[in-house]
Amino acid sequence: MKTGKEYIESLRELKIKVYAMGEKVENIIDNPLLKPHIDAVALTFDLAHNPQFEDLVTATSHLTGNKINRFTHIHQSTEDLIKKVKMLRMIAQRTGSCFQRCVGFDALNALYSTTYEMDQAFGTNYHQRFVSFLKYVQENDMVSAGSMTDPKGDRSLRPSQQTDPDQYVHITERNQDGIIIRGAKVHQTGIVNSHEMLILPTVAMGEQDSDFAVACAVPTDAPGVIHIFGRQTNDERKLGGDIDQGNAKYGIVGGEALTVLEDVFVPWDRVFMAGEYQFAGMLVERFAAYHRQNYGGCKGGVSDVIIGATATLAEYNGAAKASHVKDKITEMVHLCETLYGGSIACSAEGRPTKSGAYLVDLMLANVVKHNVTRFIYEIGRLAHDLAGGLIATMPSEKDLAHDEIGKYVKKYLIGVKDIPAENRIRIARLLENMTGGTALVESMHGAGSPQSQRVMILRQANLEHKKKLAQYLCGIIKDC
Amino acid sequence: MLIGVKFCGNCNPKIDSMVVLKNIAALLPDYHFVHWSKARDALLILAGCTVNCLEVPQYNGPIILVAGETLDLLDCPWENLAQNAAITIKKVVKKQLVAEVD
Numbered sequence: 001m002k003t004g005k006e007y008i009e010s011l012r013e014l015k016i017k018v019y020a021m022g023e024k025v026e027n028i029i030d031n032p033l034l035k036p037h038i039d040a041v042a043l044t045f046d047l048a049h050n051p052q053f054e055d056l057v058t059a060t061s062h063l064t065g066n067k068i069n070r071f072t073h074i075h076q077s078t079e080d081l082i083k084k085v086k087m088l089r090m091i092a093q094r095t096g097s098c099f100q101r102c103v104g105f106d107a108l109n110a111l112y113s114t115t116y117e118m119d120q121a122f123g124t125n126y127h128q129r130f131v132s133f134l135k136y137v138q139e140n141d142m143v144s145a146g147s148m149t150d151p152k153g154d155r156s157l158r159p160s161q162q163t164d165p166d167q168y169v170h171i172t173e174r175n176q177d178g179i180i181i182r183g184a185k186v187h188q189t190g191i192v193n194s195h196e197m198l199i200l201p202t203v204a205m206g207e208q209d210s211d212f213a214v215a216c217a218v219p220t221d222a223p224g225v226i227h228i229f230g231r232q233t234n235d236e237r238k239l240g241g242d243i244d245q246g247n248a249k250y251g252i253v254g255g256e257a258l259t260v261l262e263d264v265f266v267p268w269d270r271v272f273m274a275g276e277y278q279f280a281g282m283l284v285e286r287f288a289a290y291h292r293q294n295y296g297g298c299k300g301g302v303s304d305v306i307i308g309a310t311a312t313l314a315e316y317n318g319a320a321k322a323s324h325v326k327d328k329i330t331e332m333v334h335l336c337e338t339l340y341g342g343s344i345a346c347s348a349e350g351r352p353t354k355s356g357a358y359l360v361d362l363m364l365a366n367v368v369k370h371n372v373t374r375f376i377y378e379i380g381r382l383a384h385d386l387a388g389g390l391i392a393t394m395p396s397e398k399d400l401a402h403d404e405i406g407k408y409v410k411k412y413l414i415g416v417k418d419i420p421a422e423n424r425i426r427i428a429r430l431l432e433n434m435t436g437g438t439a440l441v442e443s444m445h446g447a448g449s450p451q452s453q454r455v456m457i458l459r460q461a462n463l464e465h466k467k468k469l470a471q472y473l474c475g476i477i478k479d480c
Numbered sequence: 481m482l483i484g485v486k487f488c489g490n491c492n493p494k495i496d497s498m499v500v501l502k503n504i505a506a507l508l509p510d511y512h513f514v515h516w517s518k519a520r521d522a523l524l525i526l527a528g529c530t531v532n533c534l535e536v537p538q539y540n541g542p543i544i545l546v547a548g549e550t551l552d553l554l555d556c557p558w559e560n561l562a563q564n565a566a567i568t569i570k571k572v573v574k575k576q577l578v579a580e581v582d
């Protein structure tokens with residue numbers, strides 16, 4: 001297993017093409033816009049070597065029997081699924097931010113079971129290829145980005161109906177060596193500091209969409225791959241100072257990018273779906289379910305930090321003993337634990353697939369993510385309520401350190417007398433970082449927008465059973 | 481004495497396992513606390529909460545379980561945890577030695 005330092009060094013070897021703020025990034029490791037995200041991923045490596053955390057962050061490979069980082073593991077039991085959630089919560093408590101590595105983790109697991117079932121149906125050998133790739137990922141402790149979301153163009157049209165076919169990644173050529181793909185993937189979490197990208201289809205496909213039913217592994221620095229790093233709320237604060245960043249060490253969310261694929265060659269041994277449109281839906285559904293499972297874990301951990309910051313600020317304000325403050329903190333904890341409970345539940349109710357890998361309960365996984373689209377906003381709202389307007393109006397850290405006016409900032413931004421103004425500003429900036437702008441939108445749309453969960457919830461709802469229950473009790477039918 | 485230590489992943493630490501271990505080690509200066517894979521005389525499990533979800537390794541010797549504010553499944557307040565755990569470790573290791581001699 002790599003250490004965080006070894007992971008960072010491994011990134012130096014990549015010839016990755018990244019643009020940010022209109023400029024080509026020559027050194028991704030030391031770029032201040034990217035560094036916090038890299039450090040967050042590095043922690044997922046370091047924790048695997050720490051005896052205090054290894055029980056969650058490591059697993060035993062079912063392929064080799066070796067100890068591996070859990071982020072490269074295929075779930076072999078419901079216990080594995082539960083440990084994933086606990087691991088995510090624990091790491092998020094330490095980063096206060098996305099650590100990105102779950103997306104590739106979920107893509108590996110979705111591909112494992114789907115390629116197995118695809119081979120059973122069609123006699124293909126995708127699973128064997130995928131297992132070879134998986135061994136490579138496990139043995140080298142690689143970071144894989146989960147590259148699912150296509151730009152999608154006109155949402156009312158199928159992939160094959162788009163005026164510009166590049167709105168969905170598709171195969172433009174097949175030859176004896178491999179395939180050539182073209183298109184783009186959006187919202188690519190952690191991709192600029194990943195070794196590999198796992199391309200997956202973004203929607204269920206019909207026969208006419210078969211060229212768009214493609215899954216494969218592509219190095220992030222393969223010829224034709226271009227990453228355009230996304231902006232985040234207050235990202236220019238990363239260019240200087242640390243207090244105003246709120247979380248200078250790990251930043252905000254996952255460092256997403258738009259990744260362009262300009263006629264990228266993929267050799268056959270890295271192709272895991274090429275036209276089998278019948279299984280695109282299964283791949284999408286399983287990836288989405290695994291990814292939605294995560295959110296009560298990672299957002300639970302992030303919420304733990306938000307709650308801690310809110311309670312700290314209430315103490316600094318001298319308001320911690322007020323009954324309404326305690327009540328609102330209680331509500332925040334309740335919301336956080338409800339999210340966590342959903343993730344644990346969908347894991348405990350997981351089931352084996354034909355491949356032997358375990359899959360979460362689809363209904364409960366979608367429910368927990370759907371709750372995240374609401375509860376994180378409410379947790380943020382309560383944090384803002386208790387924090388006061390301070391988090392939106394504070395002077396900068398340059399003012400705090402200023403020779404002439406710094407004394408005024410220190411004098412008038414103090415709360416209770418024993419706590420220096422700088423501490424109050426630091427905790428307020430952390431709350432600002434974690435409860436506004438990009439951080440909230442990620443909770444809404446990460447792992448799929450709310451409507452995509454509602455579709456799945458209704459599909460899994462067994463409404464006919466519910467109708468029968470009602471009809472039986474009121475005497476419309478005799479048996480239930 | 482070599483006591484193996486296994487921590488849970490600490491996603492919900494109701495107790496600070498590291499502090500417990502440091503306090504136990506201070507009370508038992510003749511005992512060495514090592515990674516669980518090197519346990520010889522006993523295995524000490526330190527779980528942050530009572531869920532105790534960690535994977536207990538296969539181990540044939542005595543196992544002492546601290547999980548949240550419990551010691552071997554009995555309630556034990558934080559302030560007594562390290563001391564009582566140290567007493568238990570001494571007791572089980574002694575018992576083990578006697579059993580080996582017999």
